[in-house]
Amino acid sequence: MNSPQQDEERRTFREEASSLWLITLGPALWAVHFTVVYAATAVVCAKLGTAYLPYLRLGIAALTLIAVGAIAVIAWRSWRQWNYMTNQEYSHGQPTGEHRHEFLGHAAFLLAVLAAIATLYTALPAVFIAGCG
Amino acid sequence: MMRDAEKTPNSDREPQGPYPPSEAMLAEQVEPRVTAEGAAQLRAAWKTPQGVKYLTAVNNSEVGLWYALTCFFFMMAAGVLALLMRVQLAFPGNDFLSADRFNQFFTMHGSAMMFLFAVPMFEAMAILLLPAFLGARDMPFPRLSAFGYWCFLIGGVFVFGSVLFDAAPSSGWFMYPPLATQSEGVGSDIWLLGLSFIEVASIAAAVELIVGVLKCRPPGMRINLMPLYGWYVLVVGGMILFAFPPLIAGDFLFELERSFNWPFFDPERGGNPLLWQHLFWIFGHPEVYIIFLPSIAIAAMIVPTVANRPIVGYSWIVLSAVGTGFLSFGLWVHHMFTTGLPSLSLGFFSAASESVVIPTGIQLFAFLATLMVGRLTLSVPMLFIAGALAIFVFGGLTGIMLALVPFDWQVHDSYFIVAHLHYTLFGGMVFPVLAGVYYFYPFLRKKMLSERIGKWVFWLIFIGFNVTFLPMHLSGLRGMPRRVFTYPDEPGLNLLNLISTVGAFIIAIGFLLFAWDLLRPRRKHPLAPLNPWNAGTLEWSNDVPAEAWGSRSIPYVTSRYPLWDQTKLVERMHAGRYYLPDAPEHKRETLITTVLDARPIQCMRVTGPAWITLAAAGFTGGAFIFPTFHVYWPAIVCAAFAIVCILYWLWTSTAPIPPKEMRDVGLGLKLPIYAAGPASAGWWGVWITMLGDTTAFASLVFGYFFYWTASADYPPADAVHANGPLIFTASLVLLCSWALTVAAREVNRRGRVAMARVLLIAAPLCAVGGIAALIASVLVAGLDPVSHVYPATVWAFMVWACVHMGAGIIMQLYCLARSLAGRMTPTHDADLWNVTLYWHFMALTAAVTGLVIGLFPRMM
Incomplete structure (x- = not known):
């Protein structure tokens, strides 16, 4: 008989509990943020003019906070999935469900960090540039 | 025990036997006679055609x-x-x-x-x-x-x-x-x-x-x-x-x-x-x-x-x-x-x-x-x-x-x-x-x-x-x-x-x-060693001199660098110890495994040499090359022949119903040969293709809104729009065609074949009606695509949607024909799964087309 603990481990590391999509979530949020910011700027500058730019910049700031917040949640969840603090494992080269599970967490975490940096980069021009021209 | 009602028709296609293989199973020697027999079968199955047939x-x-x-x-x-x-x-x-x-x-x-x-x-x-x-x-x-x-x-x-x-x-x-x-x-x-x-x-x-x-x-x-x-x-x-x-x-x-x-x-x-x-x-x-x-x-x-x-x-x-x-x-x-x-x-x-x-x-x-x-x-x-x-x-x-x-x-x-x-x-x-x-x-x-x-x-x-x-x-x-x-x-x-x-x-x-x-010719040069650079990855396990089968047997891998870490791997691969070491029916086969953990789930039969692919490519080429010189009739004829070639190719070689459901792939493991829906490679192929196709459609939508953003008069104030009621009808009827296709799949799975065939007749009829209404909505309104970019974009949407729905009709009729010919049954319904998937994307296309050319300009 398996102990309850082993059962729980098996559940956590079974194939259906992971997904390849998780690693793309962080960058996908960057992409959504980037697209919305770009489209909103194009529409505001073309249809409304520079007068509405302060509202646009505030909107971009709010959207960036939301996006970075969501990416932070993904980063936190994937950091937990990586489970680095427990076993200091970072190469994930073993043929086990546990290594596959933690590898996907590790990759998702790194991608979330990259997505957060790229999202903040995208927002920076809105801090410094005050004109459509 | 599963209750009968929960049993899917495909539950007898589960993998059977031990997996993963134990070290004792892998250590067991293969008799040289078995190795030689397997090799001969594989050689026959994977033989490269000679002479002109090499093409x-x-x-x-x-x-x-x-x-x-x-x-x-x-x-x-x-x-x-x-x-x-x-x-x-x-x-x-x-x-x-x-x-x-x-x-x-x-x-x-x-x-x-x-x-x-x-x-x-x-x-x-x-x-x-x-x-x-x-x-x-x-x-x-x-x-x-x-x-x-x-x-x-x-x-x-x-x-x-x-x-x-x-x-x-x-x-x-x-x-x-x-x-x-x-x-x-x-x-x-x-x-x-x-x-x-x-x-x-x-x-x-x-x-x-x-x-x-x-x-x-x-x-x-x-x-x-x-x-x-x-x-x-x-x-x-x-x-x-x-x-x-x-x-x-x-x-x-x-x-x-x-x-x-x-x-x-x-x-x-x-x-x-x-x-x-x-x-x-x-x-x-x-x-x-x-x-x-x-x-x-x-x-x-x-x-x-x-x-x-x-x-x-x-x-x-x-x-x-x-x-x-x-x-x-x-x-x-x-x-x-x-x-x-x-x-x-x-x-x-x-x-x-x-x-x-x-x-x-x-x-x-x-x-x-x-x-x-x-x-x-x-x-x-x-x-x-x-x-x-x-x-x-x-x-x-x-x-x-x-x-x-x-x-x-x-x-x-x-x-x-x-x-x-x-x-x-x-x-x-x-x-x-x-x-x-x-x-x-x-x-x-x-x-x-x-x-x-x-x-x-x-x-x-x-x-x-x-x-x-x-x-x-x-x-x-x-x-x-x-x-x-x-x-x-x-x-x-x-x-x-x-x-x-x-x-x-x-x-x-x-x-x-x-x-x-x-x-330069190298006939007199000595053969290279098996692994000349001492690399760790599987490609260096392939036979020297070359064999057309790729891997002699498909290994069980436990490392990123199997040739470095799994010491007996190459020897066992060459002895035919691992999976698919033979081809008793002289068919080309490879293993399908799960996405994350690579558990074997299917032994897929892959296609062999054929002239039809060349013919299909030749006619497709004609369909693209003739319009270059503004010659359209030969192009249309070529396109028709290309479609016929591709249909023949699909009809004769995709998703055939195997005489035996299961194949003993070695090491005691039995895998199904047939797969339908998300378990099959073909379904994934359709899904990925349609993702690309939808991106192209999204680019058209981007173009529409780009014009709206970039110019002050798009659509122009006095513009004629596509006929509203007709567009609405078109979208609705096309969505019906989608629903009928989905229903056909579900009815067919439950064994009601006659009902499924009726639905597969109704679905293309709806689609034809949808296409007609879509074309009419543009023609009745009298939109002239040469006059301005706005009517031209509406026409472009219409052409795009009609061509795609046309392909969808061919697919629905293909499934009907497969069903009538006995090549598609309630338990072997891969074709219908793939066509339904295509139609999911068509439903999206129909809805978006209706919204963009029917509703949006009236809201502006």
């Missing part, structure tokens, strides 16, 4: 080789064009080439290097190598690879051949309107239709490669153990699906303007040339990374071998591949910094262009770290990798400069750009691919390339490259514009240009030497 081969080793050699030929030819241009530019005021000839040459040089060399070379290498990295027998859809190759060959010869008839496109490889839309002659049409045709082949390759990476890995090769090359191919396949369709949509609009005078890019009638620039560069910038990533993937395979240790930072390189794949889609406007977009918008793209440096840099550091901590073996492939890193980093640094808007304004359209792009492409693509050719040659041909000549080739190309392109930075900064056939006799440009020309000839000598070493 019907579909095995990845043949198709990949043809692909690679064709790409190499086009590269050398495009290189000759470059040399002729350098001769023209050697001296100021030279008249070696006329201005028009020069325009044709630089257009063809760029187009050929991109579309006929760089992208297809990735496909060629991946088709050749990927199955071997994965211990698979072949790609999942071999005939699709062959079809893609023949399309590429026909399209490539057609496009490149135009240069010999003084009819080549001459508006630059990015074909900016209005120059390209208004240019006389057939050059622009050749570019548009010829290359669209090849783009279709690229998407076919992407579908195949993604399914290959996700579903054809050997048992045990979990996603964390996959060779890095697999990760890069996965990312690049995904990028192709999102990058090529915008260009196909752009080509569609462009050719409608060229052929029928619909004014998409003509500002006088409301059009906007900038839309083409957007669509082109949404493709064009990711394209650079589509070329770069698979080449750097070759470096990721060579570096651990020459360093004699596993790669450092596997997860970091995965981050780097996936991250670059995403970020590369946020850079396209940096090709358009001088077009007058709002400065705030330019800022976003400048920022994204800077941030892509992070993932790109990480993988280079991971390679350097691996080399530093490993024991380095110097070899010719390593020399090329070192050269690649040096040149690519240099090109990357000028890229960082160019990502800054003010600097870009200064050097835009100058030779500084020419220098930058050649540094990134030589460092990011040409050198790694050359390294790959030296490294994988013994795998492909079982002989070695000459090390002495290899060193000569490297130094000639490396020195020649820097002599050619380093001075171009300076000539660009001094104001020399690109794409101009001559320059004034001013101090400062003459010498730099002459040096560049000399350098170009040094590169050419290097490539000639390489070509000679690559192509």
